[in-house]
Amino acid sequence: MAHPPPAAPDRGPLAPDAWDTHPEPLPVGSAPVPAYGTGSLADLLPTLAAGLGVPGMTAGIGELTPADRNCVFLIDGLGWEQLKAHPEEAPFLTSLLPASRGGTGRPITAGYPATTATSLASVGTGLPPGAHGLPGYTVRDPDTGELMNQLRWQPWTPPGAWQPYPTVFELAHRAGVHAAQVSSPTFANTPLTKVALSGGTFQGKLSGEDRMDAAAAQLAAADRALVYTYYAEVDGAGHRFGVDSDTWRGQLMYVDRLVQRLAEQLPPRSALYVTADHGMVDIPFDETHRIDFDEDWELKAGVALLGGEGRARHVYAVPGAAGDVLACWREVLGEQFWVASRDEAIAAGWFGPEVDERVYHRLGDVIAAARDDVLLVASEREPRESAMVGNHGSMTPAEQLVPLLEVRS
Template identity: 90%
Template sequence: MVQPPTAWGPHPEPLAVDSAPLPEYGTGSLADLLPTLAAGMGVPGMTAAIPELTPADRNCVFLIDGLGWEQLKAHPDEAPFLTSLLAASRGGTGRPLTTGYPATTATSLASVGTGLPPGAHGLPGYTVRNPATGELMNQLRWQPWTEPGAWQPYPTVFELADRAGVHAAQVSSPAFANTPLTKVALSGGTFHGRLSGEDRMDLAAEQLAAADRSLVYTYYAEVDGAGHRFGVDSDTWRGQLMYVDRLVQRLAEQLPPRSALYVTADHGMVDVPFDEEHRIDFDEDWELRAGVALLGGEGRARHVYA
């Protein structure tokens, strides 16, 4: 029997410290999703930390970059299929997961793939200080290059599943086939590169049906790209949401027997006005610069090295 797809969207970055949800490590964070699915397939060493998830022989995780829970709830007209998954009265079982901290792509993807929080897997931000060189290292683009295993030495959930006889596969853009981030966060089993979203959905469904036990991951980046370039709620962003909603439905309609589809994201997104009132310029304030050797992280979550 095919289980209904489930929408598990991370909260966006919080707007106020006193209302910020803490990461629910061990009970309901992004890092707990794959281990819970793998535990249900009998992979040794995995813990089912999210008890609401019913075990399935075939599991597919579709990660939509940048689409948080609040954004989805605010745009039901653009995403009717995804929205239907949120309503228990219509068969949906969606509820929010929390991201780790900070909620940025490299950190979150590593948590998804390894099942570990940021402090354990070694990718704690967008840019971080390399203790060996003192330089800032961009963990999304992996520049300057350094040995990936030095940052993330643990096996991924896909690797552990593959060793346990589960068919593991990733279906994503060909551009990500050999990147260091893919190596440390999502390696294990086979990687399949496809350019179009439709081709990814079709191949993900094929890979899901390729064995009695399957763990398949697929990914779409352009919702996040449109939000960064044009803002959440822009026509371009709404168009991307409409498109990805159709992709999810396309994949859901092809699910083989004894399978489940989980739709999630790596982080949410909020628009920040680009004006002086909403900006704090480190370079223009000597009091902020005093005693600071290096400024890392990113605008949403700064790393200040004394």
Template identity: 75%
Template sequence: MARSAPHGPAPQEPAVPGVPGEVPDEAAPLDPRGAPVPRYGEGSLADLLPAVAAGLDVPGMTSGLGLKPADRACVFLVDGLGWDLLADHPGEAPFLHSLLSTSRGGTGEPITAGFPSTTATSLASVGTGQVPGVHGLPGYTVLDPATGGLMNQLRWQPWTDPHAWQPYPTVFQLADAAGIAVCQVTAPHFEHTPLTRVALSGGTFHGRLPAEERMDFAADRLGAADRTLVYTYYAELDGNGHRHGVDSEAWRGQLRYVDRLARRLAEQLPPRSVLYVTADHGMVDIPREPESRYDFDEDWELRAGVARLGGEGRARHLYAVPGAAGDVLAVWREVLGERAWVAARDEAVELGWFGPRVDDRVLARIGDVVVAMSDPVAVVATETEPKESELIGMHGSMTPAEQFVPLLEVRT
């Protein structure tokens, strides 16, 4: 039986114990109940494709996200294009910025990625229309209860049976079965990956390497039938953010390119079409200073009682040695409690961090302790995760910069 959790509360200031009016000597740890839980069921990535499919009359599709129907729908997902980042760069992205609700004539609003705000989790939420606690990809790396080891859900290492890991059909598969002309237009190397199989498969796959060709082919496929659903994707904005930071010229150059791609696609839309531009997460730059990067591999206090360190720098799953979960929770709250929301597994589930429902098969994949950063800090692991520890731009937590992604619309 699946465990249910209510929607999380609205963001709030953490309670500070003590006498009213007095300022305590030390700030209290952040209350996990104050974490800004994603808007599952009404405005999250998991609600997008069900709403699109409902507008195409796919049976059984419902969503709390109200979208006007269209005969032809295209979803263009730009990896790493956070709402805050887009709003802050009107000069680099004039076309996309014009679609924001904050711009004259724009209607685009932010939706939430889901927790953690990371690519594998978000793509599974998009493709299946399920929340992380149901589709079962609740992090970058998580425990595989069958082996006791960590499983990287982006690279799918070590390999495990994809459809045992994520058994739900994708919205693309359901739309294809309902007679909608469905296709994915993305880089060729994604065609046979396990993540594509469990999250984005259904209809036909068309691998196109040049991004401009992707946009042209997506527009062509959109007009190939009376009712169509097309998905296309661009990754390099995220890659440049990770390597160079979102305050870099390399990242801004990529944003300018993404803006040209989106305009190119929008200008080729056939009649009775809608284009949705969205993203899987935002991003924040983490300073190089030691006070902003807690090194798990060098910190005996953080390592104590932790058998496996999962997740990524901004959103950690801690798998405790037997009997040590309570101590791990207490230590991490003491060390990081003013800069992160730190919750026990049951607490995170009850608060709805992973959605209003967590399937039993998913529960043990979630850490005994779950950590979501609130300040611009990260828990790195320089020996066991050397490449990830060198990244400048990071994501994964529930802060607005990571969580809010655009839902921009162009109609013909």
């Protein structure tokens, strides 16, 4: 059973007026909802698989021309806005942008929240978060009452029960398409890989160069192919040092060379799509920009568990306190965050057109998504996350928009 939202105003996520200043507190319906069904990460693999003749797949991104061999290279943490701001560090990627001669690249939306576990599940399953059921960095497991970290898969939960849908790679493999993933050997048998990216062949390679060479070889291995490869360290540099640091710029320069290396090896009748799982924003280290939940008695009142991450919070109330928690969070944070009840967020389409019954209670009683350059940290319970320079998760363009760049042979 799913929870379909009531009719809501159509707010195109890429429409310019979606990012205008809103009256205070921010209306829930003013949040720019991801382009589920027409231009989100969840639509990419189904579009490519439909072009390969995989049954049941729909081409949600209609302007992509089918190819016999398809490769998706996902660069963790490389948002559309960050890429556009650094043309000198990424000359090859910049050549694929629409302003460049012959460039056809465009932005698509990550989905909410704009975070790695959620986005990778959306990519691999072709489903929005309300269906695949990984709707945040940490969410409550309704069966245990504990917070479950969906990136690290802690505490361990049976993967097939948590996310029961087949991946697009599995469906493609069943349809006779050569499906393959090329990534770090570390990810070969992780629960997140199992629920989000499994199906066909997994090939583990340590270096970025070896991954590009292996991805090209996997493309050439069959007349019809669907290949995925991944690079993580752009995201890591952004979290540790910020998205305009020398370290981050160095990672962008490196990944630009990787994309060019793969593009130059594409076998005939191939299409390479470069995308990302989210963008990122740097948040200053001061009390104006970083609100500490662990030191704020108002925000803590009535809260049993704090989930999500600093810019995309799931808030779980003690029994009977959800209404009071919602009112308090709106009063305290409503000028800087979109603050919604679970049902309001579902009705607004934040997690997709519908939310599966098994997913419904994983969502917070209250859900808070940052609009401004602000972070809701938890210094005691989340010391590592609270120390990050670069952050993501919400629906602002810097976090939500990711590139979709194309190279064809």
